[in-house]
Amino acid sequence: MKERIEQLKKAIEAFSVKTEKDVEQFRLQFLTKKSELNQLFADFKEVPSELKKELGKELNLLKNFAEETHRVHQETWSSANADAEKDLNDYTLPGYQSGSGNRHPLQIVRNRMTDIFMRMGFDVSEGPEIEDDWHNFSALNFPENHPARDMQDTFFIDADRSLRTHTSSVQVRVMESQKPPIRTISPGRVYRNEAISARSNCFFHQIEGLYIDKGVSFADLKQTLFQFVKEFFGADTQVRFRPSYFPFTEPSAEMDIYLGTGTEADYRLTKGSGWLEILGCGMVDKQVLSNCGIDPETYTGFAFGMGIERITMFQYGVKDLRTFFENDVRFLNQFASV
Numbered sequence: 001m002k003e004r005i006e007q008l009k010k011a012i013e014a015f016s017v018k019t020e021k022d023v024e025q026f027r028l029q030f031l032t033k034k035s036e037l038n039q040l041f042a043d044f045k046e047v048p049s050e051l052k053k054e055l056g057k058e059l060n061l062l063k064n065f066a067e068e069t070h071r072v073h074q075e076t077w078s079s080a081n082a083d084a085e086k087d088l089n090d091y092t093l094p095g096y097q098s099g100s101g102n103r104h105p106l107q108i109v110r111n112r113m114t115d116i117f118m119r120m121g122f123d124v125s126e127g128p129e130i131e132d133d134w135h136n137f138s139a140l141n142f143p144e145n146h147p148a149r150d151m152q153d154t155f156f157i158d159a160d161r162s163l164r165t166h167t168s169s170v171q172v173r174v175m176e177s178q179k180p181p182i183r184t185i186s187p188g189r190v191y192r193n194e195a196i197s198a199r200s201n202c203f204f205h206q207i208e209g210l211y212i213d214k215g216v217s218f219a220d221l222k223q224t225l226f227q228f229v230k231e232f233f234g235a236d237t238q239v240r241f242r243p244s245y246f247p248f249t250e251p252s253a254e255m256d257i258y259l260g261t262g263t264e265a266d267y268r269l270t271k272g273s274g275w276l277e278i279l280g281c282g283m284v285d286k287q288v289l290s291n292c293g294i295d296p297e298t299y300t301g302f303a304f305g306m307g308i309e310r311i312t313m314f315q316y317g318v319k320d321l322r323t324f325f326e327n328d329v330r331f332l333n334q335f336a337s338v
């Protein structure tokens with residue numbers, strides 16, 4: 001009997017449990033009425049009385065061992081516990097750091113510009129990027145089939161609609177819907193059918209401004225722009241106006257700021273002249289005012305428009321305009337502290 005007890009113990013130890021089903025198998029093999037263990041207890045009655053004490057003790061130990069082993073298997077392999085065993089996550093580990101985002105450089109510059117004009121009393125207006133011919137061209141004095149339309153290569157959608165080529169279209173909408181005094185800027189994305197290069201893209205961003213009231217003069221235009229340049233580029237910035245042409249302003253001008261030719265970058269950017277053109281401007285043409293329902297005998301106004309990319313490139317020394325639209329975080333992260 002002693003031998004049978006030892007063999008059974010070995011068998012219990014050797015039984016390998018790998019699934020929940022094996023646990024049940026274990027129970028069937030070692031713990032039922034038909035099991036060897038039960039048989040041993042039955043045969044125990046036949047054991048001579050002088051051996052009963054010793055063998056009885058061993059048999060009880062074996063029974064405890066079988067039951068305890070079963071309990072451990074059960075605990076380990078019951079479905080819930082098995083799942084818990086598989087969950088090896090250490091919840092005390094510190095989490096992953098997620099980096100904080102930052103504004104896009106074009107947005108930073110746009111916000112700075114908007115801020116300056118808002119302090120001068122301008123409000124902000126927005127309009128649709130898909131425009132009809134009237135708001136983008138006709139109201140602004142571009143006659144049909146007039147070569148002036150070639151100034152801005154246009155993406156046409158159909159005969160009457162195109163992607164806006166400037167945010168002057170927003171100013172038309174403001175003039176049509178509001179009564180002077182009007183003092184507004186219109187920032188936004190515009191589209192032109194141009195070859196993509198380091199210096200130009202088929203879409204870019206503008207801020208245009210409009211001021212209409214009784215007695216607004218070219219002196220007001222100059223003063224507004226001087227104030228802007230002073231605040232944006234610094235108090236000592238030199239400025240010059242050159243006569244220019246736009247169908248919707250008369251007289252028209254372009255404004256340059258002086259960078260000098262001290263560095264190679266400035267030399268290149270200004271094509272050796274030291275002057276960088278930053279905006280177009282002028283007095284709103286009488287015809288445009290009356291197109292939009294404003295009496296040109298009572299009111300006068302000025303308008304100006306500038307590209308945000310160009311000024312951002314100059315401000316941060318960005319050499320290739322395309323980098324603004326590639327969304328390369330290595331480029332964008334450089335503006336994190338601005």
Ligand code: PHE
Binds near residue numbers: 167168
């Ligand atoms: N709309 C012109 C452009 O996109 C800029 C401009 C605005 C010029 C207002 C004069 C007055 O080129």
